[in-house]
Amino acid sequence: MLFLVGIGLSERDISLKAIEICKDCELFIDRYTSMINDQRVEYLASVIGKQITTLTRSEMEEGSRQIIERARTRDVAILIGGDPLMATTHKILYTAAKKLGVKVLAVHSSSIFSAAIGESGLDFYRFGQVCTIPKWSAHYTPVSFYETISRNMKNNQHSLLLLDYDPIAEKSLLINEAIDTLEKAEQKYQQGVIIDKTKIFVLHNVSMPTQKNILTTISEAKNLSISDGTSVLILPASLTDIEKEVIASMYA
Amino acid sequence: MLFLVGIGLSERDISLKAIEICKDCELFIDRYTSMINDQRVEYLASVIGKQITTLTRSEMEEGSRQIIERARTRDVAILIGGDPLMATTHKILYTAAKKLGVKVLAVHSSSIFSAAIGESGLDFYRFGQVCTIPKWSAHYTPVSFYETISRNMKNNQHSLLLLDYDPIAEKSLLINEAIDTLEKAEQKYQQGVIIDKTKIFVLHNVSMPTQKNILTTISEAKNLSISDGTSVLILPASLTDIEKEVIASMYA
Numbered sequence: 479m480l481f482l483v484g485i486g487l488s489e490r491d492i493s494l495k496a497i498e499i500c501k502d503c504e505l506f507i508d509r510y511t512s513m514i515n516d517q518r519v520e521y522l523a524s525v526i527g528k529q530i531t532t533l534t535r536s537e538m539e540e541g542s543r544q545i546i547e548r549a550r551t552r553d554v555a556i557l558i559g560g561d562p563l564m565a566t567t568h569k570i571l572y573t574a575a576k577k578l579g580v581k582v583l584a585v586h587s588s589s590i591f592s593a594a595i596g597e598s599g600l601d602f603y604r605f606g607q608v609c610t611i612p613k614w615s616a617h618y619t620p621v622s623f624y625e626t627i628s629r630n631m632k633n634n635q636h637s638l639l640l641l642d643y644d645p646i647a648e649k650s651l652l653i654n655e656a657i658d659t660l661e662k663a664e665q666k667y668q669q670g671v672i673i674d675k676t677k678i679f680v681l682h683n684v685s686m687p688t689q690k691n692i693l694t695t696i697s698e699a700k701n702l703s704i705s706d707g708t709s710v711l712i713l714p715a716s717l718t719d720i721e722k723e724v725i726a727s728m729y730a
Numbered sequence: 731m732l733f734l735v736g737i738g739l740s741e742r743d744i745s746l747k748a749i750e751i752c753k754d755c756e757l758f759i760d761r762y763t764s765m766i767n768d769q770r771v772e773y774l775a776s777v778i779g780k781q782i783t784t785l786t787r788s789e790m791e792e793g794s795r796q797i798i799e800r801a802r803t804r805d806v807a808i809l810i811g812g813d814p815l816m817a818t819t820h821k822i823l824y825t826a827a828k829k830l831g832v833k834v835l836a837v838h839s840s841s842i843f844s845a846a847i848g849e850s851g852l853d854f855y856r857f858g859q860v861c862t863i864p865k866w867s868a869h870y871t872p873v874s875f876y877e878t879i880s881r882n883m884k885n886n887q888h889s890l891l892l893l894d895y896d897p898i899a900e901k902s903l904l905i906n907e908a909i910d911t912l913e914k915a916e917q918k919y920q921q922g923v924i925i926d927k928t929k930i931f932v933l934h935n936v937s938m939p940t941q942k943n944i945l946t947t948i949s950e951a952k953n954l955s956i957s958d959g960t961s962v963l964i965l966p967a968s969l970t971d972i973e974k975e976v977i978a979s980m981y982a
Contacts, residue, residue, distance in 0.1 A: 495742035563848025569976045576979040586937050592841035596815025685838050724821045727828040
């Protein structure tokens, strides 16, 4: 059997259920979909009491055929940052296993998706589609995220923006890079969705001791002195009275 | 200090972090926002090694003034089903504490929001606004959820539908009651969003040993023999090729 085990947002977010399941499994970890440092892998190995093998990039991307084959005859678990089954990579893995007749179970954990919405203080019923701000390069400058944000705004819906993660560099897009990309997309579309005074929530290292929740503007966000870890951004639509009250106290 | 501690979707979803924090706190539990049975409270008390006091309805709804006062001078934790800060009740509590100068920290855990989207196999970037199907009574028959579903459909976005929870009866809206309400809203609006052959995902008791993931139709869903626990529904927009492939294997 194959277990896709969510380990949540920070070291000690791992659940009792996850630990109990992992104790009886051969253990692997996916460090390509999200940032998981050596210290966290060592911590997990020590609380579970077993060795953990890091999967290579190709093992994760090619449907992990070898891992699935192992899971035919024994219990195998892949540790995954956040909640599993959010990333396409994990769903492809799930699908590949099922096609080969191997049972799969997802073990759920804290997710940036719900944690960031909660930490923002905004009403989670008012969020529109989520999007990811991609890392641009000389020949790759996708802007479809702007269309999502623009449509959400027109529908008076908040936009949760994830920041692209580069597994090779082991780095997420930085906040100022993300703001720069938002502004460049604005220059292309010219719909006035991203202007200097546009309010933006920056939720940094959610669930970690270094967590920072910041409510700022596009022009100010560029000057934030945050250069590591993982952030998400939220572009709010107009706020309801209760949202205003909650946010006034949360960001006081 | 006041800790709002998410305990996730099922008994053993509680994290190591939550347990460590709770060991040093006076412990309360909110059984009004979501269903938490006696057995689960006993389990949590035993793994934490402390007594847990159930908050009364008025204590939860009136901003828990007394609890907040206690948290001025000692560490107090309120255990909350799922991920905290999703429900308005918890945000009001957070706001009330901050206004009285009491520090608050949310401890994140698995959430039906991300778990159900993952378990459905649908692309989480394609979800529109979430809504709750309310429990109708003779003089209370709100239908605004239909407008949300209809707008999502027009935008080719999936709709996650939560089912109303009645803390007095300790029961969520049943699947057939929810379908009935969807059909009655359709009769009012006549937009053809909910018809007999409309596909619907039923995700029941997610993260529990009794979990069931079902892909069915509106007309068939009424006959499902599920009469307890917690379910969520998803009304999918049109599916992409990769969604079709993932779903074909997940629901095989």
